[in-house]
Amino acid sequence: MAVLRVKFTKSQRDKLAQVLWLLNWVSVVTGIILFSLGLFLKVEINKRRELMAERAIHSVPNMLIAVGLIACIINFVGGKICYDCADTNKFLRWKLVMLPYIICTFFFTLCVLVGALMCYSMHGELEESLALGLSDAMRYYKDTDTPGRCFLKRTIDLLQIQFQCCGNKGHRDWFQIQWISNRYLDMSKQEVLDRLRSNVEGKYLMDGVPFSCCNVNSPRHCIQYQLTNNSAHFNYDYKTEDLNLWKSGCHQALVEYYTNIMHSIGLTVLLIWLFELSVLTGVRYLQTALENVLRQGDPESESDGWLLENSFVETARSNFNIIKNLGKCNQVDTTVNGDPNIDKPCTAHYGPDNVPPKQTPVAS
Structure with missing residues (x-):
């Protein structure tokens, strides 16, 4: 039984394709927003990188930048597909591409969700990174004549003035x-x-x-x-x-500053994920509805669209069987005509030299 089956008329399919074309172009803008948010966070971190120890905190802006670039490419292609799908005849050129595109878009939306969750889950590593980085920077505060450290005095003084803090914890x-x-x-x-x-x-x-x-x-x-x-x-x-x-100590002030930034970015990315998920759902409905039109052979007829052709359990079971059978394809088939009880002919082994014994001729 299909999951969330919806019936579409010809005009409804055309309107859905047009709306999805527009939403994909909006998604290109959201991809630019993701890229900009990642770039902004990376700049904010690099501004005070000498006050932070090396931790995985840099993975958050890198993730957002990569996802933003991928979003622009995927949604640009999606806009072209949806624009052509307004015409059933043009859908034929995209028919084989639609399912791989939907699968790629699904994993892309999953990456957007991961990026949003990372913005909320990096609090512990942020605290540790700032604690170690501030301790080292304060220890080198006096080294104004040492190359590579001469700027730390100015950096810490500006930090304490700007954030109205003193020391690491006090x-x-x-x-x-x-x-x-x-x-x-x-x-x-x-x-x-x-x-x-x-x-x-x-x-x-x-x-x-x-x-x-x-x-x-x-x-x-x-x-x-x-x-x-x-x-x-x-x-x-x-x-x-x-x-x-x-x-207040500068550690707490910086943690609150970066936490507020990352939580704001995380909320924005989460909203973008919900928007991308709605666009993906619409594309899936359009694909299944148009494929059913091709099966019926009448472009003007009504057609059903769905998210999954079978239930979640049946879909998961069938996919598991496909993956399981892929491993069996690499095994040697030792059956004949599909019957495992009949052995295929094989080379006889006669001895250590694999030489057949001499046969005594039978007298006639």
Whole structure:
């Protein structure tokens, strides 16, 4: 029994072909949108690639870019097919192509769905990538004279100002790393030497943060050095004072930023998938309806269209049998005339030298 059988008249088939022609051209535009979204996400990731560890997050924009390009090609071809299918005679040239086209389009729509799901499932890898990348970038903050790292100070300062954040998880992260280069330390001061000697790794650690951590909206001047020393500042208590620094960490700020982008893109891709699925359904109805017209031999007659000629279970069983029989085609057939009880003639094996024994002539 056919699944979702629908009866079409001649005018309904023509209108369906025209609507599908228009929808396929709209789908070309959605393919461009997919490509643009993937390109936008790739640019946003590359903007701060030095703050991210190498993870599979780059697979999301690459997937969207590839799917967008394929969508433009598939829907362009689909528009041409549907335009010709308005004429039953022109359908003959596409008859053998329609089923492979529908199968390819089905797997393409499946890829669109996978792309949408990837936008929602990359949150964990995004968090890990940013956590590791930010930690490394902060560690190299002071290396302004090192080739390949000299830009990291500017990158992190702009990040903390733009996203109003400080450190990886908070401002105390700066207490655990040396973020001032040795070239700007006065080695003639005993205080500097004592700090360097007090650390096992010989780092200059202090309870201070870069200027970019300062909250510009705070009414008090920025306190960025000796944050834990109450006596170093007037009317100041580190434990109870509302510090005039950005309170949130940059890791959380970046995760929220990229999560919002990816969720917005994921929702858009999901809507495009539903649209592509509706177009594929219409093309399938058009194909089956026109094939039934050819069987009837009357272009003006009514015809049935369906999604599947048999039920889902029967279709799955028949496809499984086809795949199963493909493996048997590679096996040697040892039957004669289809009867497995009759052996085919084969070469007799007489001995190790495969030489038949001499026969004694019979006296007449």
